[in-house]
Amino acid sequence: MLxxxxxxxxxxxxxxxxxxxxxxxxxxxxVSATNPEGQAELKEVVDYIVAHRKSEPVAA
Amino acid sequence: xxVVWTTIVIIALLFPGVFFFIGLAxxxxxxxxxxxxxVVSEIALATAVAVTLHLxxxxxxxxxxxxxxxxxxxxxxxxxxxxSHETAxxxxxxxAHVAYYFLGTATLGFAIGMLVAVGIVSGWLRFLAKHKWIxxxxxxxxxxxxxTAFVMTNTVENGNVLMYSGRVHDIFLLPDGKxxxxxxxxxxxxxxxxxxxxxxxxxxxxxxxGQKSYRRVWDYLLIDGDNIANILFDPSVETIRTxxxxxKALQEALAKQRNEARxxxxxxxxxxxxRTGADANTIDAAPAVAKRPTEx
Numbered sequence: 001m002l003x004x005x006x007x008x009x010x011x012x013x014x015x016x017x018x019x020x021x022x023x024x025x026x027x028x029x030x031v032s033a034t035n036p037e038g039q040a041e042l043k044e045v046v047d048y049i050v051a052h053r054k055s056e057p058v059a060a
Numbered sequence: 061x062x063v064v065w066t067t068i069v070i071i072a073l074l075f076p077g078v079f080f081f082i083g084l085a086x087x088x089x090x091x092x093x094x095x096x097x098x099v100v101s102e103i104a105l106a107t108a109v110a111v112t113l114h115l116x117x118x119x120x121x122x123x124x125x126x127x128x129x130x131x132x133x134x135x136x137x138x139x140x141x142x143x144s145h146e147t148a149x150x151x152x153x154x155x156a157h158v159a160y161y162f163l164g165t166a167t168l169g170f171a172i173g174m175l176v177a178v179g180i181v182s183g184w185l186r187f188l189a190k191h192k193w194i195x196x197x198x199x200x201x202x203x204x205x206x207x208t209a210f211v212m213t214n215t216v217e218n219g220n221v222l223m224y225s226g227r228v229h230d231i232f233l234l235p236d237g238k239x240x241x242x243x244x245x246x247x248x249x250x251x252x253x254x255x256x257x258x259x260x261x262x263x264x265x266x267x268x269x270g271q272k273s274y275r276r277v278w279d280y281l282l283i284d285g286d287n288i289a290n291i292l293f294d295p296s297v298e299t300i301r302t303x304x305x306x307x308k309a310l311q312e313a314l315a316k317q318r319n320e321a322r323x324x325x326x327x328x329x330x331x332x333x334x335r336t337g338a339d340a341n342t343i344d345a346a347p348a349v350a351k352r353p354t355e356x
Contacts (some may be wrong), residue, residue, distance in 0.1 A: 007204045008229050008245070010300065010310075015246060017313045020268070022227060022246035026206060027295060033298035039204075041297055042306025045100050 010042075018049045025049065075162055076113040076169030077106030083173025087181070109172075113165050132157075191237040195230065197293055204300030209244060210292040211283055212252065221289070225264060228279060229292070239285045247281040298333040 011025065018024040028048040032040035081102070121127035142150075159258040179185030186192050200207050207228040207260065212277050226244030234240050248264035268279050 002340065007201050007300070008227075010302070011206060012245070013310055013314060014070070017310070017317055020246070022206075028302060029206070029296060029298045038298045039301040041280050042300055042302045043309045044311040045300060046306065 014045065014049060017046065017053070019053050021053065024053060028052070063283070072162055073114065074106055074110050075166040076112035079166040079169035080109045080173040080176075081106060083170035083175075084177045085173075086170075087150055087177035089176050105259070109169060110165075113172075117165050117168070191233065194231070194233055197231070197295065200295040201228075204302065205298065206296045208294045208296075209242060210294065211242065211244070212289040212291070213283070213287050214289050215287070219254045220262075221254070223250050223252050223261065224248070224281060224283065225250070229280065234285075239288060239291070241285055242283050242288070242291065244281045244283065245279055247279060306345070 014025045014028070015022055017029075025045075028045045029040045032044035032048055034040075118127075118129060122129075174220050176185060176188070181195050181202065183195075183199070186195060189195060197207050207230045209224075209226060211224045211226075213222045213224065224244060224247055226247035229243040229245045231242050232240040247267045249267060250264045251262045253262065264300050267281065
């Protein structure tokens with residue numbers, strides 16, 4: 001019985017724009033979840049990540 | 061011949077039950093696996109669902125359209141006493157209605173199956189499930205949350221236990237509820253030390269520390285069930301609500317990031333060329349030169 005997380009692809013993309021920083025993605029979701037249901041708007045999550053991500057070092 | 065027709069009729073009558081299971085598996089494959097306990101019980105359940113839906117459908121048709129099953133079937137019962145062409149006419153005139161009926165009941169079975177799966181995953185039919193805990197994880201994933209797993213392995217060295225943490229990507233659950241394997245993404249490794257008064261965990265070290273983000277997306281860590289001592293699942297309280305606007309913003313951010321990465325590579329190439337004294341055209345022309353066949 002295989003259980004695959006349905007939102008895994010979405011989180012992958014968020015991790016990608018966060019420069020691989022899963023903690024930043026978690027923080028963005030936490031900070032953006034302002035409504036009583038604890039839901040964060042995807043756009044706000046993306047905006048937060050873009051505003052707070054560290055610049056990636058250029059790979060050798 | 062009648063044996064063949066009887067088989068076809070029985071299969072057709074079981075359609076609502078069969079489509080109930082298809083609906084159950086469409087929303088969440090796990091629901092189907094959990095409810096099923098054996099082939100015999102599955103056939104029994106499919107039959108029970110089919111009989112119930114036929115009873116409901118026929119009662120509905122009788123109450124609201126004046127349909128009577130006896131009137132519909134009776135002319136075909138005495139087919140041996142009627143001429144063949146009359147039997148054929150009776151059958152063909154009813155064929156479309158029969159097809160619509162089976163289509164309708166099959167759709168109803170599918171919809172009910174899907175509804176049951178939604179109920180099991182979201183909670184109000186959770187009592188039907190054998191291993192209930194897994195649905196909390198499935199549900200959190202469906203709602204757009206992150207489930208982090210902290211895996212304690214069987215690897216022990218000098219009083220330190222090797223542990224992994226990461227975002228749950230998928231889990232394979234055995235029928236008895238044990239985990240066959242777990243796949244994590246964005247992983248970190250760390251130790252739990254038993255040397256002091258209480259177990260203490262050390263710093264988390266990213267498995268792909270220093271790698272580019274696009275490489276980290278592929279960091280699937282598969283941990284075999286035999287190597288797992290225990291797992292702590294930590295679901296995020298908050299979830300993501302998706303929207304077209306959000307997806308657009310995400311696509312734009314990804315495109316911008318790709319452009320920035322391309323620009324960084326171009327700048328780096330230019331700097332490299334400046335340092336070596338070569339011209340950018342040399343680089344562009346290099347592959348063509350390399351591919352050119354040797355003259356002479």
